[in-house]
Amino acid sequence: MERWKIVRAFTLGPLLEAAIPKPGNVSRFRDFEDLTFYHFLFAETAVTGVYYEAVKTAELLRKGILEPREAGLGELIKRAVKASREAQDANPNFGIIALSIPLIMGMAIGKNMLDARKKARLLIEESTVRDTMEFYRAIRIANPKGIPSGVKYDVYSDDSFRELFQDGINLARLAEMSCEREMIFCEWLNEYELSYSTFGRLYELIGELPLEDAVIRAFVEMLANNLDTLIVRKAGVEEAKLVQENARKVLDGELSLEEFDEFMREKGDLRNPGSLADIMAVSLSLLVLRGLRIELRDGRVIGRP
Structure with missing residues (x-):
């Protein structure tokens, strides 16, 4: 697959995710107190050079x-996070x-998009302890919200590097231990199951709805079917379940999108579904890679594969 086609897709996908007004997320219409749409623009374009090196x-x-x-996953992730942080002062894209x-x-x-997910899992399985150490350094640079302290392999404890080395914790083992706390690790282990299924759902929906409506619909379905692990870490599992329940009400017609969005924002960013938003960004990247183009019809942006 052509280098820049891959890089373009994985740049445009997250930009689309950030632009589209999904419930509870930053969009071109809504910001948070410490995170704006501009953070995403600067962060996502800052990492293109590292993505090219990865290819x-x-x-x-x-x-x-x-x-x-020898793939150097941890080093590449750290370099991309560093480039993102140098371009802006928040954590929009770790x-x-x-x-x-x-x-x-x-x-x-890989041979194609389906084979790519298997190759990604192979790289994670074959990663080294050094990859995990570099990944920890990347977390420290990004400083995401809700990272627990005082636990084994504490990200912010210098002792953790010695412990990781002694116990031989590569990225696959780290993911196995951390999957319940962060959906990203589950995606690593499950060959990007949710990312690919959401990509498939988006592909169906853009045949029926304008692009933004299709993405919002798919996102609400994700919220209805999954507990967002960022919400769990920041606000607790009961808040995450409440978000899930209200997303189901939207699908059942008992709650409007506008009412749901206001509910999601009434506690600032505590109900911001960041983990699912990250997965949506990758799903949109897959859609772009599949050939997504847009057309303007009657003032609405229509997506076409």
Whole structure:
């Protein structure tokens, strides 16, 4: 697959995700107190160079010049997070980067989009303890909300690096331990199951609805069927369940989108479904890679595969 086609898709997908007014998220119409639409614009365009390097590295893997354990996932994620942070002062895309880089490399190694998810899982399985250490350094740079402290392999404890080395914790083992706390790790382990199923749902919906309506519908369905782990970490599992219940009411016609959005924002960003938004960004990247283009009809933007 052509290098810049991959990079373009994984740049445009997150920009679309940020622009479209989904319930509880930053959009071109709504900001949070400490996170704006502009943060996403600067962050996502800042990482394109690292994404390009990830594709080039993957081509060396495909040719057998490098072994999978030499992919350097952790280093690439850290470099992308650093580039994002240098361009703006918030954390709009750590999760997107962590999801995207293994899959970007999988696209360059695999035969097609379906094969790419298997190659991404292989790279995660073959990662090294050094990858995990670099991943920890990336977390420290991004400083995402809701990271627990005082736990084994505490991200913010310098002792954790010694513990990771002693116990041989690569990215796959880290994901196994952390899947319940963060959906990104579940995606790593499950070959991006939710990202790909959401991509499939988007592909169906853009045949029926304008682009924004299709994305919003798919996102509400995601909220109705999954507990967002960022909400769980920030506000607790009961709040996450309440979000899920209200999303189901939207689908059942008992609550309007506008009412749902106001509910999502009434406690600031505590109900911001950031983990599912990250997965939606990757799903949109897959849709772009599949050939998404837009047309303007009667003032509405229509997506076409």
